[in-house]
Amino acid sequence: MLDPIVAFFQRIFAAIGRGIGMVIAWILWPFITVANWYRARGWIIKGPIGIVLLLLVGFYGYFVWQTQVWSGFDPDYVNSYNLGQRRQDAGTATAGNATTPAAGEAVEPEPRTCVRSAIVDVTADLIDFNVNQNAWISSMLLYKLGLFGLDWDKTPWFDNKASFQRGVNQVVRRTAVELVDSLGRVRGTSGINADLQRARGNLQFDEETWYFGSDSLLPKTPTPNYYRTAMADLRKFNASLEACDAIFDGRSDNLIELLDRLANDLGATTAILRERSEFYNNGWFDTRADDRFWFAYGQLYAQYGILSAAGADFEAVIRARGIEPLWTSTISQLRSALRIQPSIISNGREDGWIMPTHLATIGFYMLRVRSNFVEIRDVLAR
CATH class of the missing domain: 1.20.5 (Single alpha-helices involved in coiled-coils or other helix-helix interfaces)
Known part of the structure; x- marks a missing residue:
């Protein structure tokens, strides 16, 4: 039967x-x-085609390697700066070593030095991390060509590192703007620093330019070169600051402006995360969830360094206003967010029980950090 x-x-x-x-x-x-x-076919035809195929395989091998290997990635990278040992704000003159001259000996004054800006150092190092320690993915030819013409950002593959780099770069650009407009000058009584101005201009260059483009037959300067030039200008500014030939204005209102801008950027990103989480919650099958997640992660990664550096550059303001516990808590929350490193990003329903919702999770951490920014800003503004 x-x-x-x-x-x-x-x-x-x-x-x-x-x-x-x-x-x-x-x-x-x-x-x-x-x-x-x-x-x-004969070898006259086989040879050139074989060489082209080998080159293509090599290019794609390099592309896969660069997109999958994250050189220098370290959520605890802030520890290498030893910011806790700093006891003076950025731009303040350091105390020289006192020496007792011998009788009749001429005393030569020691060269005057000032404290470097940790914010500038971290910003320059984040650029170095993006374009020197790693290849800048967004302007690579094979990334621009996509998967048979389909943008890699619309697929589940090879876009995580590019999105992370763009998140870091967004914070770097924002910081450069604040350095030019307020931190690197005394408002109303000094001009804009030329090094910072050049750095800001180069960092505003688009993120996707290769050596050639469809809009012009002439060769172009690729995006990473502009960012490397900006990094050099930032380091040049800090060298001038260390020689007391530049200005870092560590007033509380400048810190308020910096926090406002960082908070606004977090708010914009959480709105994008909310929209994606609410209307496209297809769990592991949402092919755009990964680039949304890693862009947000890149922002938090960079803001962790910038805020830690700001704590050193504005130590006197933070101590005078009594916000050390709140400041430390905010940095701790930023570091906690960096522990979220899922292998596969899932954009599940918030009330689901099978597929996790990583976008809502990272968005929750961003809102916590943003609320602390707002609270610090309110205390400083009193």
Whole structure:
């Protein structure tokens, strides 16, 4: 009696197998046809085509390596700056070593030095991390070509590092603007610092330019070169500051402006996360969830360094206003957010029980940090 049932299921599985085989054959047919054509050609044709194929395989191997290996990535990178040992604000003159001259000996004054800006150091190092320690993915040719013309950002593959870099770069750009407009000058009584101005201009350059583009036949300067120039200008500014030839204005209202801008950026990103989480919650099958997540993660990664550096550059203001506990708590929350590093990003429903909702989780941490920014800002404004 079971024979008809067994035969029925056998026919079903056989049909499924034939269907899968037809799909595989359809996918492989172009490659098999090209391979047969290639084998039938002479070496005059085989040679150049083989070289081109080898170069293509090499380019894609390099592309895969650069997108999957994150050199220098360290959520605890702030510890390398030893900011806790700083006891003076940025731009303040350091105390020289007192020496007792011998009798009749001429005393030469020691060269005057000032404290470097930790914010500038961290900003320059974040640029170095993005374009020197790693390849800048967004302007790589194979990233721009996409998957058979489909933007990599719209696929589940090879876009996480690019999104993370863009998140870091967004914070770097914001910080450069604040350095030019307020931190690097005494408002109303000094001009804009030329080094910072050049750095800001170069960092505003678009993120996707390669050596050539469809809009012009002339060669172009690729995006990473502009960012490297900005990094050099930032380091030049800090060298001038250390020689007391530049200004870092560590007033409380400048710190308020910096916090306002960082908080606004977090607010804009959480709005994007909320929209994606609310209307496209397809769990592991949301192909845009990963770039949204890693952009937000890049922002938090960079803001962790910038806020830690600001704590050193504005130590006197923070101590005078009594906000050390709140400041330390905010930095701790930023570091806690960096512990979220899922292998696969899922944009599940917030009340779901199978697929997690990583976008809502990272958005929650961003809102916590933003609320602390607002609270610090309110205390400073009193």
